[in-house]
Amino acid sequence: MMQExxxxxxxxxxxxQNGGTSMEGGSREGRxxxxxxxxxxxxxDLLHFQQHQVEQSFFTLLSQSQQNTGRKSPKPNDKQQxxxxxxxxxxxTPQVITPQQMQQILQQQVLSPQQLQVLLQQQQALMLQQVxxxxxxxxxxxxxxxxxxxxLAFQQQLLQVQQxxxxxxxxxxxxxxxxxxxxxxxxxxxxxxxxQYCTTCLQHSxxxxxxxxxxxxxxxxxxxxxxxxxxxxxxxxxQTEDPSPHSHPLYGHGVCKWPGCEAVFEDFQSFLKHLxxxxxxxxxxxxxxxxxxxxxxxxxxxxxxxxERLQAMMTHLHVKSTEPKATPQPLNLVSSVTxxxxxxxxxxxxxxxxTPTTPTAPLTPLSQTHSVITANSLHSVGPMRRRYSEKYNxxxxxxxxxxxxxxxxADVRPPFTYASLIRQAILESPEKQLTLNEIYNWFTRxxxxxxxxxxxxxxxxxxxxxxxxxxxxxENVKGAVWTVDEIEFxxxxxxxxxxSPALVKNIQTSLGYGPTLSAAFQASMAENNIPLYTTASxxxxxxxxxxxxxxxxxxxxxxxxxxNGSDSSPGRSPLPAMxxxxxxxxxxxxxxxxxxxxxxxxxxxxPDFDHHRDYDDDxxxxxxx
DNA sequence: ATTATTTTAAACACGA
DNA sequence: TTCGTGTTTAAAATAA
Numbered sequence: 001m002m003q004e005x006x007x008x009x010x011x012x013x014x015x016x017q018n019g020g021t022s023m024e025g026g027s028r029e030g031r032x033x034x035x036x037x038x039x040x041x042x043x044x045d046l047l048h049f050q051q052h053q054v055e056q057s058f059f060t061l062l063s064q065s066q067q068n069t070g071r072k073s074p075k076p077n078d079k080q081q082x083x084x085x086x087x088x089x090x091x092x093t094p095q096v097i098t099p100q101q102m103q104q105i106l107q108q109q110v111l112s113p114q115q116l117q118v119l120l121q122q123q124q125a126l127m128l129q130q131v132x133x134x135x136x137x138x139x140x141x142x143x144x145x146x147x148x149x150x151x152l153a154f155q156q157q158l159l160q161v162q163q164x165x166x167x168x169x170x171x172x173x174x175x176x177x178x179x180x181x182x183x184x185x186x187x188x189x190x191x192x193x194x195x196q197y198c199t200t201c202l203q204h205s206x207x208x209x210x211x212x213x214x215x216x217x218x219x220x221x222x223x224x225x226x227x228x229x230x231x232x233x234x235x236x237x238x239q240t241e242d243p244s245p246h247s248h249p250l251y252g253h254g255v256c257k258w259p260g261c262e263a264v265f266e267d268f269q270s271f272l273k274h275l276x277x278x279x280x281x282x283x284x285x286x287x288x289x290x291x292x293x294x295x296x297x298x299x300x301x302x303x304x305x306x307x308e309r310l311q312a313m314m315t316h317l318h319v320k321s322t323e324p325k326a327t328p329q330p331l332n333l334v335s336s337v338t339x340x341x342x343x344x345x346x347x348x349x350x351x352x353x354x355t356p357t358t359p360t361a362p363l364t365p366l367s368q369t370h371s372v373i374t375a376n377s378l379h380s381v382g383p384m385r386r387r388y389s390e391k392y393n394x395x396x397x398x399x400x401x402x403x404x405x406x407x408x409x410a411d412v413r414p415p416f417t418y419a420s421l422i423r424q425a426i427l428e429s430p431e432k433q434l435t436l437n438e439i440y441n442w443f444t445r446x447x448x449x450x451x452x453x454x455x456x457x458x459x460x461x462x463x464x465x466x467x468x469x470x471x472x473x474x475e476n477v478k479g480a481v482w483t484v485d486e487i488e489f490x491x492x493x494x495x496x497x498x499x500s501p502a503l504v505k506n507i508q509t510s511l512g513y514g515p516t517l518s519a520a521f522q523a524s525m526a527e528n529n530i531p532l533y534t535t536a537s538x539x540x541x542x543x544x545x546x547x548x549x550x551x552x553x554x555x556x557x558x559x560x561x562x563x564n565g566s567d568s569s570p571g572r573s574p575l576p577a578m579x580x581x582x583x584x585x586x587x588x589x590x591x592x593x594x595x596x597x598x599x600x601x602x603x604x605x606x607p608d609f610d611h612h613r614d615y616d617d618d619x620x621x622x623x624x625x
Numbered sequence: 626a627t628t629a630t631t632t633t634a635a636a637c638a639c640g641a
Numbered sequence: 642t643t644c645g646t647g648t649t650t651a652a653a654a655t656a657a
Contacts, residue, residue, distance in 0.1 A: 417630085417631065417632085418631080418632075419631085436645080436646065436647085437645085437646095456632095456633070456634085457632095457633095459633075459634075459635085460631090460632060460633065460634095462645095462646070462647065462648085463632085463633085463634095463647090463648085463649090464631090464632090465646095465647080466646095466647055466648050466649075467631095467648090467649090473647085479646095480646085480647095492630095
């Protein structure tokens, strides 16, 4: 068979393929973000700081309890156990992230409502500040058209952020985490869509306040921004100035802020007790912490991307950037730490460094040690399992286009099933048909992850082609090509939408966070409003085709369900709880690719896929120890 | 707990 | 015989 798998199935037990050592490549990337523009050092920073504290507390708690528990996992097979969590490094720089990206976070549902709130507020504040900044003094000389154009662009971004928040609010409602007063119920969407309400204070505002605010602002953009800006700042200050008697990052307003907890306490002591009892170092807490780290990491990545996008927008509009360099920021996604609890005791699992509290300082979290860092950890995840697209009707597309560059460079396993990927590859081709080899090439070209262990995934590809009826082999003059039977493909996805009626309803409204679906849906909507959105950062023909394919899928997906309310779409279920990266306890494949995350930063050893060959060979060495 | 999907691994068949 | 393609079967991992 294939030459690859040096491990051959031999009797060597299962260990083979993943066996082993994982080498880490140390995380370099330390790019300090010290560059924080002075302009942004305001309320946004304060909030940012808040979030940071929360995150930090996770680590603190973990490492504390970690110390008095050297246990090995209860059950040898406890899956979920060894998750890896990438830790972001430079999360301190407030940057604007895209709604799409934000949605991913929301989908993952790992942030507590408070955390999300903070994040969203921060985003809004940032954008507003930028808007204001650009409207101020130094730009007065601009011609009106330019100014309004730029405002429009900003406004659109802002609206998108708001949409995300709106979605978030709904999620909270659905989860019963947020109580919306009767009179407030109708607020959300609508208003958001109009970009006319201050989401910053929504949480504690009353319907009356809201109305008053809207009235004050009117529909005039200038008035809107001016008022909102001021208003937001006030709100933010109010929030930050409301320190509880006993402050603790995980305790606020009498509620435990541990992700997903929400327990209410009369006093601080009760809270502490709760914290120690309910959130002690156990599988669950560890997993949550990992998730949190993952979230942060994701955020950073997205943040960087959106920042870049914003920069491009500003550049396009000839506006001076508030943020000097929003360029290709580091997608620090790469750094990660393996929390694998599974790692018995030996290596200190997560000695997560306590990150300093300096908001602006580089977090260099795990700067230390063994953290596996680099993409490695990310994909070392062994068997990939978490795939979320596919179901939910929304195959890759959206995500892919959004993170295409990321996947092309980072050795991270894409969260899509082989079937989805194969289909994508075929649909992207001009003739909607590809030979097996061409499919292989697409995989290697589009995903760094598939540049290794070729024998494995190629076998999987072949297997999928044969297995799924949706892939049809067509004899051709010079061999055979594979095509996609869309009908079949669509057929195989419907998956019952389990869940409460309420959930379904929300989802239908497209507000749900149906992971990919509604998120993607909204994203696509946004995209339609701002055409260049998706293609802005990319731009190659390939990407465009990808985007088109995506659109197609979007349409298809919409047909299925989301079409506004009435449908009965099968398929999406609420959150895909984050793709937990679970690592098999054992072995991680020896990674080799050091690809530090910084896709952006450094490594850009950009693949240059054009002359892609089969990267097959290149794997040989990695498999073997 | 059960079921349906996916992913991995592998054995085999076939033609070049 | 070796390879690249395809098919299948199984088992393990996951998602619902």
